Amino acid sequence: MASRLEDSDFSHMGKNVQANDQKKEVSMDGKEKNIEEDKVKGGGKNGEGKTEDESKTDEGWKNDEEKKEDLNKFDFGVQIDEAKKEDAKETNEMKNDEAKKEDLEVINKMKINDGAKIDDVKAANETKKDIKEITVMKSDEEKKGDVTEINEVKKEDEKKEDEVKKNDMKTSETVMKEGEKKMNENIVASVADKEDEGVKGGEEKKKDEENEDNKAVKEENISQGVKERVVKIDENTKHAEGNGELNENEKKKDVEGEDVSSCNVDVSSLSLNEDSNLFSDLKENEKKALVELRSKIEEAINENKLFKPGKENEDAKDEGCKANSSIEEPQKDNEKSGEDQTEEKKLKSDETEESRDETQDAVERNKDIKLWGVPLLPSKGGNATDALLLKFLRARDFKVIDAFDMLRNTLHWRKENQMDSILGEDFGYDFCSTAYINGEDRQGHPVCYNVFGVLADDEMYNKTLGTEENRDKFVRWRLQLMEKGIQKLDFNRVSSLLQINDLKNTPGPSKKEVRLITKQVVGTLQDNYPEFVLKNIFINVPFWYYAFAAILSPFLTQRTKSKFVYARPSKVTETLLKYIDPEEIPVFYGGLKRDNDSDFSVEDRVKEILVKSSSTETIEIPAPEAGRLIVWDLVVLGWEVNYKEEFIPDDEKSYTIIVQKERKLGIQEGSIRNSFKNSEPGKIVLVIGNAAFKTKKPAFYRYKIKNSSS
Numbered sequence: 001m002a003s004r005l006e007d008s009d010f011s012h013m014g015k016n017v018q019a020n021d022q023k024k025e026v027s028m029d030g031k032e033k034n035i036e037e038d039k040v041k042g043g044g045k046n047g048e049g050k051t052e053d054e055s056k057t058d059e060g061w062k063n064d065e066e067k068k069e070d071l072n073k074f075d076f077g078v079q080i081d082e083a084k085k086e087d088a089k090e091t092n093e094m095k096n097d098e099a100k101k102e103d104l105e106v107i108n109k110m111k112i113n114d115g116a117k118i119d120d121v122k123a124a125n126e127t128k129k130d131i132k133e134i135t136v137m138k139s140d141e142e143k144k145g146d147v148t149e150i151n152e153v154k155k156e157d158e159k160k161e162d163e164v165k166k167n168d169m170k171t172s173e174t175v176m177k178e179g180e181k182k183m184n185e186n187i188v189a190s191v192a193d194k195e196d197e198g199v200k201g202g203e204e205k206k207k208d209e210e211n212e213d214n215k216a217v218k219e220e221n222i223s224q225g226v227k228e229r230v231v232k233i234d235e236n237t238k239h240a241e242g243n244g245e246l247n248e249n250e251k252k253k254d255v256e257g258e259d260v261s262s263c264n265v266d267v268s269s270l271s272l273n274e275d276s277n278l279f280s281d282l283k284e285n286e287k288k289a290l291v292e293l294r295s296k297i298e299e300a301i302n303e304n305k306l307f308k309p310g311k312e313n314e315d316a317k318d319e320g321c322k323a324n325s326s327i328e329e330p331q332k333d334n335e336k337s338g339e340d341q342t343e344e345k346k347l348k349s350d351e352t353e354e355s356r357d358e359t360q361d362a363v364e365r366n367k368d369i370k371l372w373g374v375p376l377l378p379s380k381g382g383n384a385t386d387a388l389l390l391k392f393l394r395a396r397d398f399k400v401i402d403a404f405d406m407l408r409n410t411l412h413w414r415k416e417n418q419m420d421s422i423l424g425e426d427f428g429y430d431f432c433s434t435a436y437i438n439g440e441d442r443q444g445h446p447v448c449y450n451v452f453g454v455l456a457d458d459e460m461y462n463k464t465l466g467t468e469e470n471r472d473k474f475v476r477w478r479l480q481l482m483e484k485g486i487q488k489l490d491f492n493r494v495s496s497l498l499q500i501n502d503l504k505n506t507p508g509p510s511k512k513e514v515r516l517i518t519k520q521v522v523g524t525l526q527d528n529y530p531e532f533v534l535k536n537i538f539i540n541v542p543f544w545y546y547a548f549a550a551i552l553s554p555f556l557t558q559r560t561k562s563k564f565v566y567a568r569p570s571k572v573t574e575t576l577l578k579y580i581d582p583e584e585i586p587v588f589y590g591g592l593k594r595d596n597d598s599d600f601s602v603e604d605r606v607k608e609i610l611v612k613s614s615s616t617e618t619i620e621i622p623a624p625e626a627g628r629l630i631v632w633d634l635v636v637l638g639w640e641v642n643y644k645e646e647f648i649p650d651d652e653k654s655y656t657i658i659v660q661k662e663r664k665l666g667i668q669e670g671s672i673r674n675s676f677k678n679s680e681p682g683k684i685v686l687v688i689g690n691a692a693f694k695t696k697k698p699a700f701y702r703y704k705i706k707n708s709s710s
Contacts, residue, residue, distance in 0.1 A: 277387040289398040293389050294378035296404050301377055372486050384491035395530035410528045427477040430463050437485050439584035445498045445534055446488045453505035465513035496534040504540035537565045539572045582606050582700040587671050592633045599631050606702045611690045621684040621703045630684055632703035635671040642689035649682040
């Protein structure tokens with residue numbers, strides 16, 4: 001395109017040059033002709049005959065001619081410039097047209113691409129919708145499949161349960177039939193023997209028959225008693241379901257009656273409450289497991305099979321077997337005299353009666369058996385018995401057989417170790433600093449403190465862990481402390497303890513005795529005191545303890561590990577306040593409770609204020625009467641505040657008395673207790689200033705106004 005434009009420009013310019021050249025040739029020819037004519041007229045070729053005027057005119061003419069030529073050249077140059085301008089305009093217009101065409105082509109391509117992109121986006125959105133619909137359909141189908149599988153599993157479980165029940169019924173019927181057959185055979189054999197004995201054995205025959213009849217009657221009575229007890233159990237479950245709403249309402253009243261608003265801590269988010277022990281609050285599988293465990297325990301007690309067979313039970317069992325075998329054995333010794341036979345039968349019958357009486361006495365004794373003061377026989381117990389049985393069920397994930405075995409093992413362990421008499425044993429005061437029960441948490445659970453730091457003292461370490469004898473004595477003392485804590489439970493609203501473990505200055509895990517004693521105590525408590533610890537809070541935790549806890553973890557159940565809470569030294573008070581009121585926390589843990597406190601008691605409730613950052617809060621204690629003693633307690637969570645105390649009289653003419661100069665209290669500061677006796681009416685003012693870069697801090701305080709004599 002550009003080459004064509006250049007060729008046209010050059011051709012155009014060539015034409016103009018040729019035209020100008022022709023004009024010049026014409027003008028030159030004309031001039032030459034005129035010059036020659038003038039020369040002829042003047043008389044020679046060279047114009048020698050011309051006059052001066054003529055020569056001048058010739059020169060002027062020549063100048064004019066030169067000027068004309070210059071003008072022609074100028075006009076020619078102007079024409080060339082105009083032509084170039086026109087050519088440039090044409091070329092520019094053509095270039096603009098080409099550029100516009102190219103731009104239009106680019107725009108059209110962009111439109112096409114944008115349209116393609118829009119189509120792609122629409123297609124992608126449609127595919128996404130299709131994928132969502134497909135996934136929803138798949139999830140619905142999977143849910144339906146899961147529901148059908150669950151229903152099938154439930155049906156299979158129900159079928160298995162029905163088969164087990166049928167088998168149990170069949171086995172019981174076969175056992176009863178076999179027992180009846182054996183009884184009839186024994187009666188027939190005894191009658192035949194008595195007929196052979198003659199008149200002398202007539203009286204013995206009647207006695208044996210009466211004994212056999214009494215035996216059958218007793219067995220019928222026992223079977224009827226079992227049926228009656230099962231009926232009573234079902235009635236108790238219905239009664240528990242009926243009273244569920246009443247118990248829940250009573251529980252709500254109890255919770256509402258407690259004042260848990262004294263601490264600005266979100267207690268609702270914490271799992272402070274125990275698992276409900278009300279039958280109506282349980283899930284269906286939990287209800288079923290509880291009813292099954294009830295009947296299993298009832299049957300074991302009535303059949304004297306609750307305790308594992310020991311030496312005494314085995315001896316009694318052997319005697320009973322011998323007595324029963326004496327009845328079933330046929331008469332072999334026909335050579336003995338009738339008198340000897342009657343005497344032997346009398347002895348055997350007496351032995352059987354004694355064994356039956358002993359068994360019946362054992363059954364009656366087992367009916368009154370209690371565990372931690374709670375009746376174990378379901379038909380005699382109530383909500384407390386259910387709470388106790390649920391502890392064993394929860395410890396074994398509601399597996400009835402495992403829970404029943406755990407209960408039997410616990411009873412056997414308690415009997416072997418004489419745990420029912422451990423509260424009367426005296427261990428002295430050597431171990432009292434290692435653990436103690438002090439106060440309650442917000443829900444009324446007793447709080448047990450375990451202080452491992454005292455074992456850092458060599459003398460105390462030797463007393464507790466120095467020898468195997470001392471270790472066994474310490475473990476037994478610790479179990480006695482656990483029994484004392486359980487005595488504080490009612491197994492209704494409160495059936496567990498809150499445990500605080502202080503690890504400050506604890507001997508490291510390098511000491512073998514520490515590992516052994518910890519493992520022994522934890523294992524014993526876990527196996528024989530199921531679900532008696534609501535939370536296990538570890539405070540002042542050193543770094544090495546996390547590794548030690550990882551080593552101990554395999555020996556603990558998942559449910560036990562879920563109850564563990566850990567707090568570093570800087571978070572001790574903050575952690576304890578989530579579970580315990582400040583008036584129940586000892587002063588050395590950042591609370592307000594002091595030993596043998598004569599000024600305050602638990603009934604003196606604690607108030608709270610919030611000290612915001614870069615602000616000052618004041619606490620005013622009124623003293624309207626003169627001659628009174630004002631006592632107050634104060635603790636600030638985290639401290640690091642400025643603090644002062646002063647007495648401001650009501651009389652404006654009197655002077656303000658500074659009780660405590662302003663000073664800065666650090667993070668290690670304990671609770672403050674002070675008192676002031678006023679000589680005139682006024683008020684005590686406690687001033688707390690929080691620095692600008694600090695966060696808001698809760699402050700807890702209480703006060704009491706006493707007579708000066710008290």
